[in-house]
Each structure stands twice: as structure tokens, then as C-alpha cells.
Amino acid sequence: MPENIMHRDRTVTKWIEEISRVIVQEKDAQLDIEQKTAANDLVTNMDKWVEKELVKRIRTAYPKDRIVGEEGFGDSIKDMSGTVWFVDPIDGTLNFVLQNENFALMLAIFEDGVPVQSYIYDITLNKLYSAIKGEGVSCNGQQMSKPKDVSLCDGMLATNSSIMIEDKYDKVRKIARKSLGLRLVGSAGLETVEVAKGSIAAYIATNLKPWDVAPGILFMEELGLKATQFNNEPLDLLKNNNIVFAAPKAHEEIMRLIN
Ligand code: IPD
Ligand code: CA
Ligand code: CA
Ligand code: CA
Structure with a gap:
């Protein structure tokens, strides 16, 4: 694995661990919940905090990169040139609010339109799935095998x-x-x-x-x-x-x- 990707993988993994620890710690605290476009389109203070925190860390460590985040703390982009990060601070916000499980923190990094690193963290199950270009997919560091091709x-x-x-x-x-x-x-x-x-x-x-x-x-x-x-x-x-x-x-x- 190229040194820069390995280093960025370690950095992102550490960020995800630190940020999700706060989500778990704050899990029983009162949430501020706002409606966006409809009653089933919610955003909480936690969605916003997670995205702001990730954007802050990305901008400090990789100032040239562009960021597309769901809650609007990133950039608006018109092309995929350079390094672009996609951030979904909490995927499954309705589940987060109503079920307290079945939600994930997600990040993906593209270089000139090519996907190079992806992360999906199932917060309540403490399972971090990561994919690195050319290196396959792992769950908490354990390599995952290719699934059977099924109809x-x-x-x-x-x-x-x-x-x-x-x-x-x-x-x-x-x-x-x-x-x-x-x-x-x-x-x-x-x-x-x-x-x-x-x-x-x-x-x-x-x-x-x-x-x-x-x-x-x-x-x-x-x-x-x-x-x-x-x-x-x-x-x-x-x-x-x-x-x-x-x-x-x-x-x-x-x-x-x-x-
Ligand atoms: C939503 C979830 C859901 C999908 C919606 C998404 P969010 O993401 O992924 O499964 O059906 O279209 O918007 O808003 O909870 O991050
Ligand atoms: Ca949403
Ligand atoms: Ca989502
Ligand atoms: Ca979301």
C-alpha cells in the first residue's frame, strides 16, 4: 500500500474512533432535533457536530482537499478533480433518533474521480468496514472475502x-x-x-x-x-x-x- 494512503488510513481510522466515542457517550443526552424538508427528514445537533468535527480535521490535515458533506459544512463542487472527501456524519438519522441503532458514520475519498478509500462505521455494533483501492475490504482490520455470486x-x-x-x-x-x-x-x-x-x-x-x-x-x-x-x-x-x-x-x- 502506498505510504500516503497507509498514513491517511491510520489518520481517518483514529478520527472515526475518537468521534464515534463521543456519539456513544452522548447517546442518552437530550438531542436537538430539527426538520429539514419534511417530518421524516431530520437533522440533530449530533449530525452537525460530527460533520463539523470531521470537516475541521480534514481541513487542518489536508488543506488542499475539497469536502462534500450532507449538513452543508463542506464545499459545493462542480467537478471531481483533485482529492474530494464525501462525509455522511450519521447515515440513518431517523434510526439514530427513533431506534438508537442501525446508523453509521461514512466517509469516502476520491482522487480525480477514482475511489481510493471508503469507510462505513456501524457505531452501535462497533464495526468499522473499510475499503482501500487494491487492498480489498476489511472489518475491524480483518480482511473480508469476496461474497458468492448469487442470483x-x-x-x-x-x-x-x-x-x-x-x-x-x-x-x-x-x-x-x-x-x-x-x-x-x-x-x-x-x-x-x-x-x-x-x-x-x-x-x-x-x-x-x-x-x-x-x-x-x-x-x-x-x-x-x-x-x-x-x-x-x-x-x-x-x-x-x-x-x-x-x-x-x-x-x-x-x-x-x-x-
Ligand atoms: C438516508 C438513509 C436512508 C435512505 C435515504 C437517505 P440519512 O440517509 O441512507 O436509508 O433511504 O434516502 O437520505 O439522511 O439518514 O443520512
Ligand atoms: Ca439526512
Ligand atoms: Ca445518508
Ligand atoms: Ca446523514
Whole structure:
């Protein structure tokens, strides 16, 4: 592994450990909860604190880099040149507020549009999943093996609530019918991890933001899995995407059913 990537990996891992320790310590404290665009679109003081803290650390250690963060403390970008960090301080804010589990802290680093490092930290289970270009994927430092290539009929399908609520994608029902079962966790990051582990054959979701999907690209790439938009094009991190993260066989079936 190149020295600069190894060093940045150690730095990011330390930041994630330190910041998430505060999230766990403060878990029972009263949250300040605000609505953003709707009653199901929430942000808490903790989302904001985590993003501010990460942005501060990135700007100090890597002042030339650009940052795209969900809660708006980063930069707005129009291209992917140079080093770009994607930050989702708490992925699954509704779960964080209502369940106190099933949420993750996520970071992804791209160099000239190429994903080089990705992190998804399941805070309550204390599991840090990281992907490094050319080095595979690990969970708490233990290398993960490539999952089996499964068809839809041998696995489960995960999806997000916008597909179900908006019902724009009628074809999704056909895909669900072919699978063994349907799962909705409410955290794009943790659903990405399930695909990486092979416990879910495919995750399909509409209207995901760049920070929801950025880490998943490298996880899929390193494990021989697929990450595309519904139209089979690569993901575009300058806009929202309808995405499919899947085992190759399941991906091929989904492409046939959706297009
Ligand atoms: C949300 C979660 C959810 C997905 C939403 C995302 P947030 O992220 O990943 O699973 O369906 O589209 O916005 O807002 O909790 O970070
Ligand atoms: Ca949000
Ligand atoms: Ca998110
Ligand atoms: Ca979030």
C-alpha cells in the first residue's frame, strides 16, 4: 500500500474512533432535533457536530482537499478533480433518533474521480468496514472475502423507502418477487455493508445523495460486485442517483427487469 494512503488510513481510522466515542457517550443526552424538508427528514445537533468535527480535521490535515458533506459544512463542487472527501456524519438519522441503532458514520475519498478509500462505521455494533483501492475490504482490520455470486432467487433484496412510498418504479415489485425476501434497514451505508458481506444479494434505491452512495462504489469494486445506476451507467457523484449495488448475477437480472 502506498505510504500516503497507509498514513491517511491510520489518520481517518483514529478520527472515526475518537468521534464515534463521543456519539456513544452522548447517546442518552437530550438531542436537538430539527426538520429539514419534511417530518421524516431530520437533522440533530449530533449530525452537525460530527460533520463539523470531521470537516475541521480534514481541513487542518489536508488543506488542499475539497469536502462534500450532507449538513452543508463542506464545499459545493462542480467537478471531481483533485482529492474530494464525501462525509455522511450519521447515515440513518431517523434510526439514530427513533431506534438508537442501525446508523453509521461514512466517509469516502476520491482522487480525480477514482475511489481510493471508503469507510462505513456501524457505531452501535462497533464495526468499522473499510475499503482501500487494491487492498480489498476489511472489518475491524480483518480482511473480508469476496461474497458468492448469487442470483436474485438465492438471495434477499434490500431497498429504500422512497421506492415504496413514491411507487415510481413499478418494476421494483417484479424484482422483489424474484428474490427470497425484502429488507429495509433505513441506512444506505449499512445496506451497502450487507451486500459486501453477501447477506443481501442486491440493494436498489432511488434518489440517493452523493454521500449516501460514495463509499459503496469502492466496496463493490474491491469485492467483485457491481455498483451502477438503474440505466447501468456508473454512478455520478455530482447528482442524486438511482442505484443498484449487487452481486453480478443479481445485477444482470435486475438490469433486464428494470430497463
Ligand atoms: C438516508 C438513509 C436512508 C435512505 C435515504 C437517505 P440519512 O440517509 O441512507 O436509508 O433511504 O434516502 O437520505 O439522511 O439518514 O443520512
Ligand atoms: Ca439526512
Ligand atoms: Ca445518508
Ligand atoms: Ca446523514
